[in-house]
Amino acid sequence: PLVLKHLQEDDLTEECKDLMRSLPTADQGFLYQYQGSWIPRSFMQGLLSFNKHFQAHDTDILLVTFPKVGTTWLKSILFSLLNRVRYDPNAQQHPLLTTHPHELVPILEIDIYGGKQVLELTHLTSPRLLSTHLPYSLLTRSVKDSMCKIVYLCRNPKDTFVSLWHFQNNTRVNRGMNPSTIEQDFDNFSNGISPYGPYWDHVMSYWKESLEKSKKIFFLEYEKMKEQPTICLKKLAEFLDCAFSPEEEVKNVVNDIVRLCSFENLSNLEVNKNGKYLAANKAAFFRRGEVGDWKNHLTAEMSETLDRITEEKFHSVGLKF
Numbered sequence: 194p195l196v197l198k199h200l201q202e203d204d205l206t207e208e209c210k211d212l213m214r215s216l217p218t219a220d221q222g223f224l225y226q227y228q229g230s231w232i233p234r235s236f237m238q239g240l241l242s243f244n245k246h247f248q249a250h251d252t253d254i255l256l257v258t259f260p261k262v263g264t265t266w267l268k269s270i271l272f273s274l275l276n277r278v279r280y281d282p283n284a285q286q287h288p289l290l291t292t293h294p295h296e297l298v299p300i301l302e303i304d305i306y307g308g309k310q311v312l313e314l315t316h317l318t319s320p321r322l323l324s325t326h327l328p329y330s331l332l333t334r335s336v337k338d339s340m341c342k343i344v345y346l347c348r349n350p351k352d353t354f355v356s357l358w359h360f361q362n363n364t365r366v367n368r369g370m371n372p373s374t375i376e377q378d379f380d381n382f383s384n385g386i387s388p389y390g391p392y393w394d395h396v397m398s399y400w401k402e403s404l405e406k407s408k409k410i411f412f413l414e415y416e417k418m419k420e421q422p423t424i425c426l427k428k429l430a431e432f433l434d435c436a437f438s439p440e441e442e443v444k445n446v447v448n449d450i451v452r453l454c455s456f457e458n459l460s461n462l463e464v465n466k467n468g469k470y471l472a473a474n475k476a477a478f479f480r481r482g483e484v485g486d487w488k489n490h491l492t493a494e495m496s497e498t499l500d501r502i503t504e505e506k507f508h509s510v511g512l513k514f
């Protein structure tokens with residue numbers, strides 16, 4: 194697993210400090226509006242370094258997500274899928290049984306480029322499995338111009354927001370801040386102000402690209418993964434040129450991966466219950482893992498507001514939730 198070190202405020206370069214001074218802020222200075230997206234303060238330096246230094250390989254596989262759409266789940270699935278020959282999904286020594294998924298698949302602008310020293314990527318074997326939360330517009334040209342493949346996961350905006358609200362309160366409390374009410378965070382989210390937001394622009398940017406570049410970008414939905422995990426996994430494996438062989442079909446390896454990466458399995462592992470990743474409890478990445486939890490938290494008015502924005506934004510590009 195990666196040993197993660199993250200930047201302190203004093204470690205920012207002058208270039209980054211100058212840039213940040215010129216940008217609008219929101220959410221009590223936690224977010225900076227950079228080229229149309231709201232980037233968390235602590236990831237600004239990593240974003241600049243990532244764009245400056247990262248060289249994509251044609252064989253790279255990049256998982257892209259808006260926060261709280263199921264990144265942790267898909268990291269586990271992609272790791273298991275790509276390493277299934279080396280690590281039998283049923284093996285007692287499978288890395289996922291002893292390592293949190295976020296420590297197996299680094300987030301480029303956070304874990305690799307976000308620290309005082311850029312972590313070396315040389316220890317990663319091909320295909321390198323990497324991830325990012327950046328919207329398409331902020332992705333370095335190296336990723337866009339190479340043949341590397343992008344897997345994009347999205348989730349309905351209402352569950353995404355509810356998950357985000359819970360998660361942000363976990364990190365706020367860990368930082369010694371007061372938790373926010375759902376109303377406060379809702380106003381921000383619906384106005385596009387949330388980490389890596391606006392949510393809608395993020396999803397649309399990859400959706401549009403995936404329509405034009407179906408060999409490069411694979412668009413997955415959390416809800417479909419929950420409903421038909423084996424079908425989704427088989428399609429994902431085909432997209433990544435590692436389709437299940439007839440022998441694997443007979444052994445039902447796809448089912449083994451689904452089971453290994455299930456919410457029930459991962460959330461009950463000691464390694465995912467204790468400790469922290471960044472400012473969050475590792476356990477906070479496994480909350481309920483269900484579709485429709487928004488019904489327990491949003492008022493009818495909040496639900497209508499998000500429905501209206503989603504319809505307005507997504508209708509014209511043919512996206513539905």
Ligand code: A3P
Pocket residue numbers: 258259260261262263264265266352355356357359454455456457459478479480481482483486
């Ligand atoms: P909830 O807060 O709705 O429970 P991310 O990984 O992008 O931070 O997203 C976290 C969300 O994914 C949380 O949603 C979490 O419970 C859910 N999740 C984590 N692991 C999962 C799994 N194995 N299967 C389904 N959902 C999972």
